[in-house]
Amino acid sequence: MAFILRRLAFYAVAAWVALTLNFFIPRLMPGNAVEAILGRFPNLQPSAYKAISAMLGVGKNKGSEVSQYFTYLNNVVHFNFGTDVAQYPASVSSLLDSEIPWTLVLVGTATVIAFFLGTALGIMAGWRHGGWLDRLLPALTFLQAIPYFFLALLLVYIFAYKYFHLFPSGTGYNGSTGIVPGWHWDFITNAVQHAILPAFTIVITSVAGWMLQMRNVMITTLGEDYVIAAQAKGLRSRRVIFTYAARNALLPQLQGFGLALGFVVSGAIVMEIVFSYPGVGLGLLSAVSSNDYPMMQAIFLVITFSVLLANLIVDVLVVLADPRARSIGAQR
């Protein structure tokens, strides 16, 4: 428990750094692009104007930097990211609300599948060291090196346009057939059909990384004396693999999960653009191309905070899996 609290404090610092970066980036940038954008909207509501000027540091009555900083922090805490300047007068938060579930479900499901599949394959490759799975290693290295969006382009080309018309080429669901998003069968099947190719992209490109890491840790762990002792006692292979070796090899894997997540999320947001998938990645790009600065910054914060939250969850799992972590908590 003590460990979790301390990690929580670390993530609070990381979140604060992200917030502060987000605050200073528009102020340190050369040029006055932001000023010009806001000039296009002379009749912004006073409250919206205040939120944007606190976030971006522009406008007439902006006050001192310090007071702007606190106004900005206060706004973020209340999920007030200001008014969207591209789709005025919608608020940034309401636009975000419609984008987050798409990315969360897609990237979340695909990452979890890739993690379990990769770890299982890694255990097998480590146990049967030198077997057929090891011969696939060079191919896996290649898969790992393919940029997410390039694989996405290939899959769209092969499965949506050229050879098979199995899957739709983009977007999250087929709006032209009159399906309305909601918890009903028509929409869910339609959305799942649209999500298969994007999810497949994430799984293929990230599964190799999990597998290679698990294999390497597994090989090192299998050389440990306690594993040899377990085998010498005549325990079943299955018990040796899972209860003795894999359980310990899983810890570095879990810790790697947190760090790799930022990478997967980054790859996934570029991939969304290929599929025109209506998540935060597409939102980020359209915000950048229309100079929609409040939206850009809100999306950055949302992505960063979700990665931090996922890291925290991983830490909880580490504590659950590692008795040493629990004993540290007990000592203090």
Added chain:
Amino acid sequence: MTALLTPPVTTVATIAAPGWWRRMPLKAKTGAVLLGLFVLTAIIGPLVAPYDPGYQNPSIAVAMKGPSGAHWLGTTSTGQDVLSQLLTGIRLTLELAVLVGVIAMVLAVLIGVTSAYLGGIWDELLQLLTNVFLVIPALPLLVILLGYLPNKGQTPTILVLSALGWAWGARVIRAQTLAIRNRDFIAAARETGESTWRILAFELVPNEVSLIAASFVNTVLYAIGASVALAFLGLTDVSSWSLGTVLYWAQSQDALQLGAWWWFVPPGLAVALMGTALVLVNTGIDEIGNPRLRDASSASRIAGHRVQPTDPTPVLALVGSERSRLGSFLHSFSRSSLLEDK
């Protein structure tokens, strides 16, 4: 301060002994050859490119045609030669990635070595900074930074990528510096009255060359991936030819819908192969240090039998250092504090 298992300090000299090429793992050889080809292409590519990559010839006879004798990799929808774009693009992409690698590694060495050498609170603060930069997802931040920049040329892209790419290198270099800094030869240098800067620059850093090389390769890999992704999003200068901008134009001019595979497959494949080469070189470096990771085909044979090394390879011992009270307080927030023996 006790280092239980003193790690063997690998220097470049031991790797570069006679016969080193023969003893290199197959993967590393493949990677090195592939990488060499790309470097060669980057050097001579723009010189041997058959056309000007930006030259447009939108007549129906030329534009949007598949591979042919005149255009080996076909043409774009405006009649540009894809092969010329590829040859020019490899140079720009590799140049950017290497520069980012160099700048980020200088930052990583400075921060990693300073952190380990100063110790105490400074160490903990720099570690905190490193860990924060590791956990914040880089790409969204890069997108925002480039989104604000009015001038999106090569130089700002390089600076922004380096500013976010140093953290992992700094972390491994710090760990290695901690392991080395109490070795006898450092103590001897200190006794003979060498200045701290001399010790750092001429005694300590040369012993980390292989580690720095490995993190350099990783950073170059990150830079290729990130810069190609950013260029694909149209966030860099789209009028210069890099592999990412070729993909950007292919995507924005509907190469997919028009079935022009020759337009987007070669640049994407080039990125993937470049990445593979770098990963192979890196696993090769890893396997030189830890032979147990090699696959069975490269296991040594003695009298016709395959032999796998069985003894556990020495792993860097966790070096506990005397910490100040504030230092140990700060350290207790890190994930590594969990796995140290109390």
